[in-house]
Structures are given as structure tokens and as C-alpha cells.
Amino acid sequence: MRILFATEAHDRVSTLLNAPNYARLGDIDGVHIDFYNHNYAEYDVVLFMGYDPHVSEARKIKPELKIGVIDPRPTMVNTILNADFVIANGLEMQDWLSEYFTKIFIYPIYPYLKASPKEHQEHKPLIIGYHGNKVHLLASKPHVTGALDALAEEYPFEFWAIYDIRSLGKIPFNLFSSKKIKVRFIQWEEDVYEKVLSQVDIGIVPNLIPLIDEAKVKEQVKALFPSLLQPHETDYLFRFKNTTNPGRIYVFSQLGIPVVAGMAPSAAQAIQHGVSGYLAVGTGAWYGALRRLANSPELRSEMGKRLYIDFCTHRNPEVLNRKLFDFINTLESNRLSEGVERDIG
Numbered sequence: 001m002r003i004l005f006a007t008e009a010h011d012r013v014s015t016l017l018n019a020p021n022y023a024r025l026g027d028i029d030g031v032h033i034d035f036y037n038h039n040y041a042e043y044d045v046v047l048f049m050g051y052d053p054h055v056s057e058a059r060k061i062k063p064e065l066k067i068g069v070i071d072p073r074p075t076m077v078n079t080i081l082n083a084d085f086v087i088a089n090g091l092e093m094q095d096w097l098s099e100y101f102t103k104i105f106i107y108p109i110y111p112y113l114k115a116s117p118k119e120h121q122e123h124k125p126l127i128i129g130y131h132g133n134k135v136h137l138l139a140s141k142p143h144v145t146g147a148l149d150a151l152a153e154e155y156p157f158e159f160w161a162i163y164d165i166r167s168l169g170k171i172p173f174n175l176f177s178s179k180k181i182k183v184r185f186i187q188w189e190e191d192v193y194e195k196v197l198s199q200v201d202i203g204i205v206p207n208l209i210p211l212i213d214e215a216k217v218k219e220q221v222k223a224l225f226p227s228l229l230q231p232h233e234t235d236y237l238f239r240f241k242n243t244t245n246p247g248r249i250y251v252f253s254q255l256g257i258p259v260v261a262g263m264a265p266s267a268a269q270a271i272q273h274g275v276s277g278y279l280a281v282g283t284g285a286w287y288g289a290l291r292r293l294a295n296s297p298e299l300r301s302e303m304g305k306r307l308y309i310d311f312c313t314h315r316n317p318e319v320l321n322r323k324l325f326d327f328i329n330t331l332e333s334n335r336l337s338e339g340v341e342r343d344i345g
Helices: 013-027 055-061 074-079 091-097 134-138 143-152 214-222 247-255 265-270 283-295 297-315 317-329
Strands: 002-006 032-035 045-049 066-070 085-088 104-106 126-131 157-163 182-187 202-205 259-262 278-280
Touching (some): 002 013, 013 032, 013 045, 013 317, 085 091, 085 317, 091 104, 091 265, 104 317, 134 157, 143 157, 143 283, 202 247, 202 283, 247 259, 247 297, 259 265, 259 283, 278 283, 283 297, 297 317
Parallel strands (some): 002 045, 066 085, 085 104, 126 202, 157 182, 202 259, 259 278
């Protein structure tokens, strides 16, 4: 099987994270993979990144080519319906793409690290760490930051936040009310995970977007068949992106660092609550989980090792690539999406 990984956007973060993992497809017997050319006729399979998928061009050149699109963007869906399959980075994206495609493979996006799991020890101050984009960091206020404010009253810690500061700019407000929290903002670089993030004791993965006036939204929702649906003020309202995925968790997994994450579907798939980490929504749940981990290096070590073992067993590129190879082999080439073609604007 000859595979081409194709995009003109060589330097985009998604490409930088995905390409090294897909390159390991070449470790499978009978598979050869190339990168960044347009010689579609020379290949059996082409994988386009979702921001520049030349599906129609490739199909014209070689009609029997098996074409996949990695992480399609919403604005591109109508241009890729002639692809044979799509690759989603998580359950959330798979659900959305199911409106248009039946052949979907889940392949999370994360950097593959050469690191050993952290040996957790008792020390102060602890380091609680974040890595990701600026949006999720901003969205950690107020539920997550409120929990950290409360924790700072009884346990000394530093908060390290890693993101692309050069491109996205600084946080426009103070994340925390407490003056006891020392905050360190760190520029994202390709080697930042092993050099910096590996020093973190507890990882946080906020992924839910807060609602401005949740009570008001619940009142509006209540108006829809109230006698049948029996709405209550304690009902959950979750808002998260369709690109939500477990990739940020898997970075901590490879480092053996326990995680507290927002209760999004992908996070619930990556973390066994109370066994390999914690899931939380409200400030109280975030505080309780962080406090338990802060108080016990033994618990941090146990949960970190369970995350590490789960990643090595089920989530590493070797396992994913073998499953992707088998998935592609089951496909018939040149099959239009069996979903309903529609105009999404």
C-alpha cells in the first residue's frame, strides 16, 4: 500500500502534530508513505489535511484512489463528499461528521513523546499545569479558576500555562482572584512537553465553554414542552466545540501525570473517573479532585501510571496506525458518502 499525506500547510500546528504519527504507518510491512507532493497517480491512498483537501483534483487524476480527509473543517464539508472516508480527532467530531459520512475513523491528534512516566514525590510548592490553546485557558474561568483559588488557601502551588503566546497574545485579564498563586506563562515550542510539561505534578484539561447567564438559558430551554421534559434548575447544559478531543489528555498520559478534565465525551473516554484521573464540571468537583491529588503523591503516581499504561496499550501511534491500515483495507475505492448531501452555508 502506497500512501500520500498531502497538504501545503506544512507549518500549521495540526500538521506538525499529525505528520510524525502518520509517518509511522511506514513501519507496517507492505506500507510506504510519502509526504507533501501532488503525484496522486503514484499512490493507492491519499490523506488530505482538512484545511486544504484537493479531493476532486485527486479523484480526476486517479478515480480508483482511496481518499481520506483528516479533521475536516465545517466550511469544507460540501467540497469533500466525494472522499471515501474521513478521520475525526474525537467522538465529538465523529458525531458531527456522521451527518455526511458513514466511513469515519477516530485518530486523536497529539505529539508522540519519548518520555518515561513521572516519579511523583512529596514536595512544595506543587506545579499544576495546562497546555493547549488560549481559548480553553480563557474558558477555565470561573469554574476551574475558582477551584484553584480555593485550593491556594490551603495548599501552595504554582500554575504553569503553556500555549502559543507569540501568535495568540497574552491573557487579557487575571485568571485568578487569589494572590497566593504564582502564575507562569510559557511559550509553546515543539520540545516544551519533555522539557517543561514533564515537571508538572497535576494536569488540568478544561474543555467546556461557560455560558454567560446559565440560569437565563435554562429558563429559555424550560419553555420547550415543560410538562413532558420536566426541566429542573440542576439540569446540566454543556457547551463544547465539535473539535473537542482527548489529545491534550494523551500528552499528560505519556508523561505519567494525573489529570482533571472537563466532562466532555472524549475526556470520559480517555479517563476512567476515580481510577486514572477525574472528570468535573462544577467548581466543587474541580476543587475536590485537585485537592485529593495535591494531598497524595501516592495517588498522583497511581493515577499517572494507569493513564500511561492505557495510552501505551490502546492509544499509541503503533496501535492506531495498525487499526487505520485495517480500516482502509476494508474500504471500496471511489465511494461517495452515503450521508445526505446538504448545503451547510
